[in-house]
Each structure stands twice: as C-alpha cells, then as structure tokens.
Amino acid sequence: MEKVLQDFPVLETERLILRQIRKTDARSMLKYLSDKDVMEHYGLLPFQTEEEALDEIAWYDSIFAEKTGIRWGITIKGVDEVIGSFGFLNYVAQHSRSQIGYELDKQYWGKGIASEAIEAILEYGFGEMNLQRIEALIEPPNVASCKLVERKAFIKEGLLRSYEFNGKKFDDLYMYSLLKSDYESM
Template sequence: MEFPILDTERLKLIEIKEDRASDIYSIFSNKEVIKFYGMSPFTEEEQAVNLIKTFSTNFQQRRSMRWGIVRKDTSQFVGTVGLNNLLISNKRTEIGYELSPEHWRKGIISEAVEAVIQYCFEELDINRIGAVTFPENEASYKLLLKLGFQKEGLLREYLYQDNQSHDAFVFSLIRPDWVK
C-alpha cells in the first residue's frame, strides 16, 4: 500500500522518512512537546531514526499511520499527526499529534487533524476515532472538543511517564456525529 499524502489549505501531510530524523529529533527532544506525550524526551538522534523505522513498519503492517506536518508557505516540518491502534477490520483507531511550540495556537493541528479525520471516515471507512489526553493538557482536549469529539471518561493511571502512572481522559468521534 502506498502512503497517502494529504493536502490542506496551508499544510502538506507527508510520509516521514529517515531524511527527517533531525526534524523528528528536534520535536521529540523538546520537553514542552513531550510533557504530555507519555514518554521521555529523546536524548540522541538515533532515537528519532528508530522511531521513523517504527512508523514505517507499523504502516506496512497496517497497525498505524503517522504523517509529518509540513507548512506549504515555508516547507518547514513542524510536527506529526497520526493514527495509533489502527484496527481497520474493527473500524476503529486512535489519533495523536504533536507540534513544535513556535507553531502552537495557529490552527495547524486543527487543520491537520481535520484532514486525518476526513481520511479516516472517507478512505479507511473507520467508524470510531479515539483520543487519549493527560487531564492537564487543556489545549489538546479543548481542540478535540472543538473538532466534535466527545469526552467519554477518565482512565485511571492509564499513562506511564517520568516513572509514574498518570490518569488520562478518553475522547471519541464516531462517524454518525461527524456526518451531522
């Protein structure tokens, strides 16, 4: 299966290849970005190379998809958006994203997530898109609500980061709600 490239008004969502390792490292080594990601910040570029290999393997096995977010006006790689726990036969997946802090609050993630949601419902025939956030990550869960996701509840001690367990909010968007 060929990796789908998605276009929006301001963004191009691309396959992440090894030539983007320094971009991935820059994002995943940033403590502000990783604060609510559920993992520790990267400390060496080899971790970014390994993550890109994982993205590729998981895509080939149809378990997940991860796009690089590139701004059309500057050609700058600014973040990623993707599908985790992709179960096409069960018509469900989870969405996740991260963005370099200098691009926060500019509508970039909204635009990227909307494109991926449309791809899920129209191309992959997904019925349910889930999302999991730290309760403290107000910007993320407000974005999900704005995009039509509904908060389903609290997952107690669901995420493990910084040697401790953390609660998480769980959200979902189902096709009938998106179609409305």
C-alpha cells in the same frame, strides 16, 4: 534514494502538506521531540539523540507496513521541514476504530496548525479508512489538546486511571471519541 512505503497517502490542506516522514527528517524531528514542553504529554521522555528520532521514524514505518496505523509528517507548504506529526495508531480493522495521536513544534502552537491537520486526518479516517470510531487519549492537564478535540465534536467518555506509564510515573488519560455519524452531521 530513500525507500518510500507503497501507497502512502499525501494529504493537503490550505497551508499544510501531510506526508510520509523520511529518515532525513530525523534532525527536524529531534528539534521538537527533545523539547520538554512538547513531550510533557506525549507519554515518553524528551528525546536526546538523532538515533531516538530514527527509531520513532522506524516505528511510523512499521505501523504503516503492519496496517496498525499511519503517521504523517506535518509540513508548511513551500517548506519541506517536518514540524510535527499526526496520525492513527492502534487501528483495529475488525471494529473499524483507531486512535489519533499528534505533536507539534512549540513555535507553531496557537496558530491553527493542529486544527487544520486534524480536519484532514478525520476526513481521511472516516472517508478512506471507513472508520466508525476515532478515539483520542489525552492527559487531563493537556488542556490545549482537550480543547482541540472538543472543538472537533469529540465526546469525553471518561477517565482511564493510571493508564499509561510516561517513563517517570503513571498518567490518567481522558478517553474521547468521535463517531462517523457525529462527523457526518457536523
């Protein structure tokens, strides 16, 4: 039996279950994390082995255990296969802020899955975590992600130049934010 981290919250939407990612999910994760299109704006090179997916799962477990983040596996109700992940990272309790990050299997792009998942994540972040500010760092060419957060009322604050090394080059990132007061007035 796999170890389940204590008090890991499960989120449910109309079509989705967002749950803890387990080691047994490594193979389904590798399917999308090895896709160059999915990984194009992820900040890492495409994965090549199941071991790399297991390392990613270990990182998800560590940020939850250390209380610096939480990453949910996205599953379609009735199909317990992880098709992406969504969650918080770089959580700073003192300042009540965190960043969001996500990726989704290409076959689910354009179907409203990310939009549905982000709504659950924002509700959890502002409600359960009592965040004041949620940030999204997005590469300028990642138009779909920019549109996603803009539809959810995130404000583009500026450009962070050469902010992240993706394994081949340094990337610029847009800084977006959504404040609790903005979210509550939506």
